[in-house]
Amino acid sequence: MWAPIHMRKIFVGGIDYTTSDDSLKTHFSQWGEVVDAVVKKDPSTSRSRGFGFVTFMNPDHVDAVQRARPHKVDGSLVETKRAVPRCDTNASILPPNNHPDGTHTRIFVGGLPQDVKEDDLESYFGHFGKVTCVNIMYDKNTGRHRGFAFVDFNDYDPVDKILLTHNHSIKGRPIDVKKAISKSDISKIKTLMTGVVGGQETAFLSSPGGSGSNADAPATTLIPPGSTATITTSNAGGSTNIVSPVTPLPHPFFAHLPLAGLPGFSAQLGSGWQYSVSGNAEVLRNTAGAVSSRPSGAPVITAASPVIAATKIVGSIESDGDSDASAEDAVMDTEDSVAWGVSGVEDNCPPGAHLLIIEPFYGGSHKQLIQAIRNDESLIENSSTAILTLPSKKWHWRARTAALYFYQKVPKTHEFKVLFASSTLNLCELMGLRPDLLPLRKILYFHENQLVYPIRKQKDRDFQYGYNQIMSSLAADVIVFNSQYNLDSFLREIPRYLKLQPDHRPDTLSIVETIRDKSKVLYFPIYISHLTRSPKDALEPLQIIWPHRWEHDKDPDTFFQVLFQLAEAGLNFRLTVLGEQYQDNPPIFNEASQKLANFITHWGFCENKDKYWELLHSGDVVVSTAHHEFFGVAMLEAVGAGCYPLCPNRLVYPEIFPQECLYNTTNQLQKSLAQWCSRPQVVRSKKVNLDLNTFSWKSLKQHYASLLT
Numbered sequence: 001m002w003a004p005i006h007m008r009k010i011f012v013g014g015i016d017y018t019t020s021d022d023s024l025k026t027h028f029s030q031w032g033e034v035v036d037a038v039v040k041k042d043p044s045t046s047r048s049r050g051f052g053f054v055t056f057m058n059p060d061h062v063d064a065v066q067r068a069r070p071h072k073v074d075g076s077l078v079e080t081k082r083a084v085p086r087c088d089t090n091a092s093i094l095p096p097n098n099h100p101d102g103t104h105t106r107i108f109v110g111g112l113p114q115d116v117k118e119d120d121l122e123s124y125f126g127h128f129g130k131v132t133c134v135n136i137m138y139d140k141n142t143g144r145h146r147g148f149a150f151v152d153f154n155d156y157d158p159v160d161k162i163l164l165t166h167n168h169s170i171k172g173r174p175i176d177v178k179k180a181i182s183k184s185d186i187s188k189i190k191t192l193m194t195g196v197v198g199g200q201e202t203a204f205l206s207s208p209g210g211s212g213s214n215a216d217a218p219a220t221t222l223i224p225p226g227s228t229a230t231i232t233t234s235n236a237g238g239s240t241n242i243v244s245p246v247t248p249l250p251h252p253f254f255a256h257l258p259l260a261g262l263p264g265f266s267a268q269l270g271s272g273w274q275y276s277v278s279g280n281a282e283v284l285r286n287t288a289g290a291v292s293s294r295p296s297g298a299p300v301i302t303a304a305s306p307v308i309a310a311t312k313i314v315g316s317i318e319s320d321g322d323s324d325a326s327a328e329d330a331v332m333d334t335e336d337s338v339a340w341g342v343s344g345v346e347d348n349c350p351p352g353a354h355l356l357i358i359e360p361f362y363g364g365s366h367k368q369l370i371q372a373i374r375n376d377e378s379l380i381e382n383s384s385t386a387i388l389t390l391p392s393k394k395w396h397w398r399a400r401t402a403a404l405y406f407y408q409k410v411p412k413t414h415e416f417k418v419l420f421a422s423s424t425l426n427l428c429e430l431m432g433l434r435p436d437l438l439p440l441r442k443i444l445y446f447h448e449n450q451l452v453y454p455i456r457k458q459k460d461r462d463f464q465y466g467y468n469q470i471m472s473s474l475a476a477d478v479i480v481f482n483s484q485y486n487l488d489s490f491l492r493e494i495p496r497y498l499k500l501q502p503d504h505r506p507d508t509l510s511i512v513e514t515i516r517d518k519s520k521v522l523y524f525p526i527y528i529s530h531l532t533r534s535p536k537d538a539l540e541p542l543q544i545i546w547p548h549r550w551e552h553d554k555d556p557d558t559f560f561q562v563l564f565q566l567a568e569a570g571l572n573f574r575l576t577v578l579g580e581q582y583q584d585n586p587p588i589f590n591e592a593s594q595k596l597a598n599f600i601t602h603w604g605f606c607e608n609k610d611k612y613w614e615l616l617h618s619g620d621v622v623v624s625t626a627h628h629e630f631f632g633v634a635m636l637e638a639v640g641a642g643c644y645p646l647c648p649n650r651l652v653y654p655e656i657f658p659q660e661c662l663y664n665t666t667n668q669l670q671k672s673l674a675q676w677c678s679r680p681q682v683v684r685s686k687k688v689n690l691d692l693n694t695f696s697w698k699s700l701k702q703h704y705a706s707l708l709t
Contacts, residue, residue: 006085006164007059008035010066013051015039016076021052027073028054032061053083066157082160104156105132105591107163110148110176112136118149124170125151129158132594150180152594346389349411353386355708356410356440358421358430360402363392364580365447365482365524365633366422372525372697379705386416395424399465403429416440418708422447427472443707444476446486447524448630451493453553466497474511479519480707485652486630487521522707524631525697528640529613536620542680543601544673545619545638547578550585553628560592562670567596571677576602576615579634616641620683621676623669624648632656640692644683646672658689 012024025037039052056062062082065071071078109121118134125131133152136145153159159179162168168177346362357373359366374385388409390398403426419440421427431438450466469490473479481487494515495508544563548554566573575596577589581604593603606612616622622638622645629651636656639645646669647653649662663669676683693699 003059004085005055006083008057008062009053009055009083010062011051011053011081011083012071012073013079013081014076015048015050015052015078016074017048017050019048019052019074019076023074024052024054027071028056028065031056031064031068033057063161069157082157082164084164104179105153105159106180107151107153107159108148108178108180109151110178112145112147112149112175113171113173114144116145116170120170121149121151124168125153125158125162128153128162128165130154154591154595346387347409348382349386349388350383352415353384354415354417355380355385356414356416356419356437357385357387358406358410358419358425359387359389360398360406360424361392361395361422362389365631366424367392368633369445369447369524372527373704373708376697376701379701380708386411386414396465399424399426399468402426403433406430407433410434410437412436418443420445420708423449423469423472425472426468427475428468431475441478442476443478443480444472446479446481446490446630448628449481449486449490449493451497452489453628463497463500470494470497470511470515473515473519477518478707479515480522481519482522482524482631483652483655484521485655487519491516491519522703523695523700524633525700525704526633526636526640526692526695527697528637528692529609531613531617531641533617533642536680536684538679538681540680542573542673542677542683543576543618543620544573545576545578545616545622545643547616547622547634547638548624548626549579550581550589552586553626554579555625555627556586556592557588558625558666559623560588560596562666562673563592563596563599565670566674566677567599569674571674573599573673573677574601575599576619577604578602578606578612578615580605613641616643619643620680621646621673623673624653625666625669626651629653636692636695639688639690644686644688656690661688661690 010028012028015024019039021037021039024039025034028034028037033056034054035057036055037052040049041047042049054065056065065080066082069080071080107125116136118136121134121136122131130153131151132154134149135151136149138145162177163179168175357370359370362370370387370389373379374382374387388406390402390405402424406425407430414436416437417440419437420443423444423446425444427442427444431442446469450462450469481490491512494512498505498508498511546556546559548556550556563573563575577592577600593600601618602615606615616638619638619641620643622635622643624632624635624645624647626632626648631652632647635645635647635653645657645661647657647662649664653662663672
């Protein structure tokens with residue numbers, strides 16, 4: 001049966017530069033007859049542009065290819081998406097790098113008749129892929145639904161297929177289907193609503209509209225520019241309608257937003273406003289009182305709901321004029337630990353103090369260490385300790401500018417003998433500005449090091465962070481690392497790091513030896529709350545704990561993909577997800593909260609420390625998949641609460657945990673969890689060969705005393 005070419009064509013991205021048309025065709029011929037395969041090349045150099053297109057004889061072959069993801073062509077992992085026809089692509093008012101969004105799994109459905117129910121939507125869209133959630137919005141007063149809904153899938157491919165199928169109808173009546181706007185774009189609209197525009201927002205608002213098209217784009221619904229007062233749309237019957245322009249909203253920044261040119265633009269805003277534009281409705285209205293039906297098939301969750309669980313936005317990460325700043329910048333050197341108690345700035349400079357503590361990032365493990373020192377007056381009396389801090393937000397600005405702040409903050413007249421600071425502080429700058437502090441015994445504590453931090457996108461400014469740590473180490477008298485791995489990785493990477501300089505490089509070997517000679521390892525002190533663990537019988541499901549920051553360096557994708565496999569295999573378990581959250585959480589958390597809704601017992605940051613320890617004591621297994629860990633406070637806390645650890649055989653973990661707690665591959669992790677899901681009593685009877693007293697304050701106190709006094 002003949003089908004239009006856009007239903008039979010795929011986009012292939014990330015291909016190797018040696019891949020040819022023939023090798024591309026050979027690979028994808030495994031899933032159907034290929035009528036055309038082409039690698040796009042630069043016309044001037046004939047060099048591959050790293051992507052191509054494959055056209056099949058039948059659209060079923062495209063479905064087979066997408067089911068068989070991921071694909072490797074000539075040894076390179078490639079991305080496959082359904083290609084969008086040239087006539088369906090337009091320039092977007094939003095940043096082009098937001099499209100296509102391979103994680104976008106939600107659609108907006110408008111124009112729903114009143115007799116349409118959740119089951120109808122689930123039945124219809126289930127033909128395109130696995131539906132995970134159907135959410136029809138209802139009016140609180142009348143009980144009637146508002147004519148639109150959101151449908152979520154377990155994959156982005158069904159969304160692309162739906163959008164390429166232009167005409168949709170339920171019960172014989174046409175409906176309007178668009179891709180729901182992504183979270184990143186919602187934040188831009190919220191920025192417009194608050195009247196604060198800067199960075200990328202300024203760029204896309206000031207960019208000229210255009211009607212350029214590109215058949216080389218993967219399937220997605222782009223938002224066309226609103227350069228005209230009206231637009232034309234086609235209904236299911238093929239006739240053309242003229243859509244009147246939207247009345248300008250009473251907000252000064254909405255004048256910049258071409259509302260009439262935004263068909264299909266829909267979003268559920270966290271502020272309680274919902275904006276949708278379609279052939280049926282063009283409106284911005286407050287939905288704070290809207291009653292949403294429970295997602296189809298979703299259980300009633302007690303405690304924290306996985307979708308709307310209470311979150312903690314660390315340091316309320318804000319726009320600071322740096323267009324590519326992200327939550328990543330705010331968490332670069334904080335461990336997975338929580339220091340409950342006072343928040344914000346804590347400044348205290350008693351006269352006659354001998355110890356000066358400076359902390360530019362007073363949160364997480366940084367705060368916890370300082371509190372351990374100050375809470376034990378047998379170590380140093382509070383009257384002998386001065387402390388100056390900055391809140392734990394805007395990490396990159398703290399690393400750049402904190403020295404200037406503390407230059408003015410440290411009293412000019414003092415009796416300080418020892419200076420203790422974390423490596424976030426640019427010690428060289430502070431010493432240059434305050435030469436009166438040079439005679440102090442300067443101690444620099446490394447909670448992490450920037451030389452091996454897994455940055456997703458290297459920027460020129462990132463060099464400065466690691467460079468500051470090297471320079472501060474040279475200026476310090478004593479350098480303390482929280483693990484041997486932290487020390488070894490820092491020293492190992494110094495030569496490679498300094499080679500990033502284009503010329504006039506220093507003698508890196510002498511720098512390494514100078515730093516090594518004054519470095520030592522002193523473990524981070526942890527506190528364990530010893531509660532009584534309730535006995536569990538053999539029928540109680542395995543309880544899995546995830547206690548990490550919701551950031552890419554902790555590799556939540558691997559963790560949740562393993563759990564998805566366990567769930568699909570019909571294995572039973574329970575899941576507790578803890579850890580601090582940020583403004584832009586990895587998309588996998590939203591997907592996991594829906595796919596694993598039946599397994600979740602707690603989801604989100606735990607504000608109460610007693611509740612936190614209670615949750616840890618209920619766990620059987622605590623899992624890490626991290627690509628960035630210099631000590632692992634949260635993992636040790638969970639082990640102290642009675643959980644059995646499963647850690648990757650890398651980073652600091654081989655230094656801390658016994659070999660039987662380490663795994664080398666994701667398959668090994670999955671196999672262990674699968675076995676324990678079937679027989680949870682096996683892991684409950686296992687003992688961890690680890691002496692936690694090694695990391696207790698009681699054991700470490702004297703070492704810190706000799707360091708600071």
